[in-house]
Amino acid sequence: MRRLLHIVAVACVAGSLAIVLAWRYGETVLPFAVTSATPNPQDGKVAGGVYSNAYFDLSYPLPQGFVEGLAGPDPSDSGYYVLGNFVPQAAPTGTILIAAQDLFFAGPHRDVAAAAREFREAISQVEGMSIDREPTEVTIGNRSAWRVDFSGVGLYRAMVATEIRCHLVSVTLTTRSPDEREALVQSLDRLASIGKRAAPVCIRDYAAGEQVVHKVEPAELSSSPMAIPVRIIINGDGTVKHVHVIRAAEAQRKTIEEALRQWTFKPHTIAGQPVQMETGLAFGGSRKVSGADGESGAERDTSPAQRRARRGGGQSPQ
Amino acid sequence: MAKRRFAYTCSLTSTAAVLLASVAVSTLAPAQTRGPTDPGVRSGAAGAGGAYPGLAADQRAFFDAAKDAFEEVDGVPEGLGPRFNLDSCVGCHSQPATGGSAPAVNPQVDVALAAKNTVPPFITRNGPVREARFVRNRDGSPDGGVHALFVIAGRADAQGCNIRQPDFAGELSRNNVVFRIPTPTFGLGLVESTTDRALETSLAANGDQKRALGISGRFNRSGNDGTITRFGWKAQNKSLLMFAGEAYNVEVGVTNDLFPNERENDPSCQFNHTHPESPTPLTPTELAATSQAAGFQSDIALFAAFMRLLAPPAPAGTTATAAASTTNTTASATTTTADTTASTSVLAAAAGTTSTATTSSTTSTTTTVDRGRQVFGNIGCSACHTRRLTSGPADVAALGNQTYEPFSDFAVHDMGDRLADGVAQGGAGGREFRTAPLWGVGQRVFFLHDGRTNDLNEAIAQHASRGSEANTVVQNYNALPLNDRQAVLNFLRSL
Numbered sequence: 187m188r189r190l191l192h193i194v195a196v197a198c199v200a201g202s203l204a205i206v207l208a209w210r211y212g213e214t215v216l217p218f219a220v221t222s223a224t225p226n227p228q229d230g231k232v233a234g235g236v237y238s239n240a241y242f243d244l245s246y247p248l249p250q251g252f253v254e255g256l257a258g259p260d261p262s263d264s265g266y267y268v269l270g271n272f273v274p275q276a277a278p279t280g281t282i283l284i285a286a287q288d289l290f291f292a293g294p295h296r297d298v299a300a301a302a303r304e305f306r307e308a309i310s311q312v313e314g315m316s317i318d319r320e321p322t323e324v325t326i327g328n329r330s331a332w333r334v335d336f337s338g339v340g341l342y343r344a345m346v347a348t349e350i351r352c353h354l355v356s357v358t359l360t361t362r363s364p365d366e367r368e369a370l371v372q373s374l375d376r377l378a379s380i381g382k383r384a385a386p387v388c389i390r391d392y393a394a395g396e397q398v399v400h401k402v403e404p405a406e407l408s409s410s411p412m413a414i415p416v417r418i419i420i421n422g423d424g425t426v427k428h429v430h431v432i433r434a435a436e437a438q439r440k441t442i443e444e445a446l447r448q449w450t451f452k453p454h455t456i457a458g459q460p461v462q463m464e465t466g467l468a469f470g471g472s473r474k475v476s477g478a479d480g481e482s483g484a485e486r487d488t489s490p491a492q493r494r495a496r497r498g499g500g501q502s503p504q
Numbered sequence: 505m506a507k508r509r510f511a512y513t514c515s516l517t518s519t520a521a522v523l524l525a526s527v528a529v530s531t532l533a534p535a536q537t538r539g540p541t542d543p544g545v546r547s548g549a550a551g552a553g554g555a556y557p558g559l560a561a562d563q564r565a566f567f568d569a570a571k572d573a574f575e576e577v578d579g580v581p582e583g584l585g586p587r588f589n590l591d592s593c594v595g596c597h598s599q600p601a602t603g604g605s606a607p608a609v610n611p612q613v614d615v616a617l618a619a620k621n622t623v624p625p626f627i628t629r630n631g632p633v634r635e636a637r638f639v640r641n642r643d644g645s646p647d648g649g650v651h652a653l654f655v656i657a658g659r660a661d662a663q664g665c666n667i668r669q670p671d672f673a674g675e676l677s678r679n680n681v682v683f684r685i686p687t688p689t690f691g692l693g694l695v696e697s698t699t700d701r702a703l704e705t706s707l708a709a710n711g712d713q714k715r716a717l718g719i720s721g722r723f724n725r726s727g728n729d730g731t732i733t734r735f736g737w738k739a740q741n742k743s744l745l746m747f748a749g750e751a752y753n754v755e756v757g758v759t760n761d762l763f764p765n766e767r768e769n770d771p772s773c774q775f776n777h778t779h780p781e782s783p784t785p786l787t788p789t790e791l792a793a794t795s796q797a798a799g800f801q802s803d804i805a806l807f808a809a810f811m812r813l814l815a816p817p818a819p820a821g822t823t824a825t826a827a828a829s830t831t832n833t834t835a836s837a838t839t840t841t842a843d844t845t846a847s848t849s850v851l852a853a854a855a856g857t858t859s860t861a862t863t864s865s866t867t868s869t870t871t872t873v874d875r876g877r878q879v880f881g882n883i884g885c886s887a888c889h890t891r892r893l894t895s896g897p898a899d900v901a902a903l904g905n906q907t908y909e910p911f912s913d914f915a916v917h918d919m920g921d922r923l924a925d926g927v928a929q930g931g932a933g934g935r936e937f938r939t940a941p942l943w944g945v946g947q948r949v950f951f952l953h954d955g956r957t958n959d960l961n962e963a964i965a966q967h968a969s970r971g972s973e974a975n976t977v978v979q980n981y982n983a984l985p986l987n988d989r990q991a992v993l994n995f996l997r998s999l
Contacts, residue, residue, distance in 0.1 A: 256920075257970045258975060259935075266715060283718055285718060304712055308713050312886075313878050315882055339883065340985065341882070345716050356716065410727075411726060412725060
């Protein structure tokens, strides 16, 4: 009996240790790491007045008096996330919006500096909006970031953006005075690393072309008119470790996960050593619009009546 | 004695102080929490309902004939029912003119009673015209379809029909009923003529601004060809013809070339033996007297043509001609003119004044509407309620290459739990809705997809809830001082 208890105790300790290791180092050392231990971008949470996000390795103590506001929408099919929305508890005098845009699904790649400049141009087109601070490189929580300040109709705002894991992570601050804005920007200095995980490298379009060794097409997706974006983490041995279907119906999500877990890739190496990496790919989206709208070309610019007239007598050629 | 008097005096003083404080609090508290006031439906002539300016004479004649068809009331011999929501297109689409949205007095009540129907509790004489959808079937599977409110049983022209209305009381008790009100159809020819590429370019153009506001948005798309669908509350309909065909069958119960099947097959209620009930005529109808071409069109083709050729709503103080401008026109000049005149009129409406209002009040009104437009854009409303689009080539020349101002991106957005109806249509999910075009909103009575409010300020508030893309914008709105929120409402009522 005592021997049996001893075995059970050892098994419990070993099991607990395995769970802790899987959670702590799952992405880097354990080939069997459980999916639940792999965070996704939208998995951030607030505890004890601190917003933390394991995927982006971010920790942000909220400014005094700020609490969680209404949750934002689900991740979009262009890979956009509303990570957090924080508001003053007392009165609606400002907001802190933390968001992320997956750069794999946002058109041609642009770095943070380019994104900040384009944001500045877009925002300056809004009637009555003033640019108070041109795009400026700053350091927040030991990270390089870009800051743009703007204001209009009595609201003073700042957008601070940085790039993490091929996402443009932005914090947009809205206040009712320049001083309040500056105070909120200063609060970003308390951004810190959670320091729990080593993030895999991210590479655009790795799942396209010759890097793929074996692929299985998801079933019953060919008719989906809406694009379904997916992020995957690939182990050093080329197997798929984690599948994150960013936005899809449940049935689509299931079939994509089942298919992608069977994919294998050529291992990605750094200095000759195979490493984990992540990339993105999209399924569905049967639209074929680009260049097919007939916006150019004399033939397409004429009306059916005119074309019938040219053909003579309104007779169909067929 | 002196002590007693002192105590009495203290007591009186304390009581007076408490009373004064109470009065002060009761007086001040409303002032502190007072919100802006919706000026209400803009008075004056309807800024909509006419033909698109610049139509050729034969096109104008076609429009007139199509409008007659749109306004025609159907009885059972014309195909009404067996189940229906109303007996004409114009019954639902009449505010502020033919083609619009739900009127202030709901015609469904009288039509229902004429057929001895029970009027469901969500249909009232002073409420919006509504259709009802059930979210789920009894077995828990998704439904989402329209369940017509009324039956023809009991009508003089439907002797022998004995079907019953759906069990709305039961479904309401199961919290399984959601509603839709009619969408206005003004200016839809311009929307139909806008290319997918133009819509995509417009959506992407302010993408950076959207992302700083927590907004994404996407287009609903046809499962058949992947192109953008854009009509209806969830942008679920591909074309005006499809929109017309579906509505004629689902709302009025008339089978047609696009929807040829009755939705109720009880043989005791089948009174028409033509199939479909509203076919494409092979010999000219009486409409040929107005337009020879119209005389050979099916009803749904006429309805679609009416909506296609219907002018956009004109903002206050402008004419329909000014509501859309060719790309060859200097847009800013046109806009300035329209905005200035709009401001003048709406201020009178907003302030409850007449056209004899003093110059100073007119100037004041102009200022608030202009300010409202600026605030509307600045806090992010215009990120989705995009002001301008340009149509592409169109068979009707007047509709081609026109810059117009629908105040919509025609994309669907997640509107959160509070507006969610749980109905998925095409690619739009249960919380997603198309950005409602705001042109003509100044003369609308009911707002949001189910007509739950007739107060613009409340409609704005309803945009915010868990999961909504509009949360940050509404927070910006709430952070504004009262006069700026009022200016936004005044601006909206000028549209």
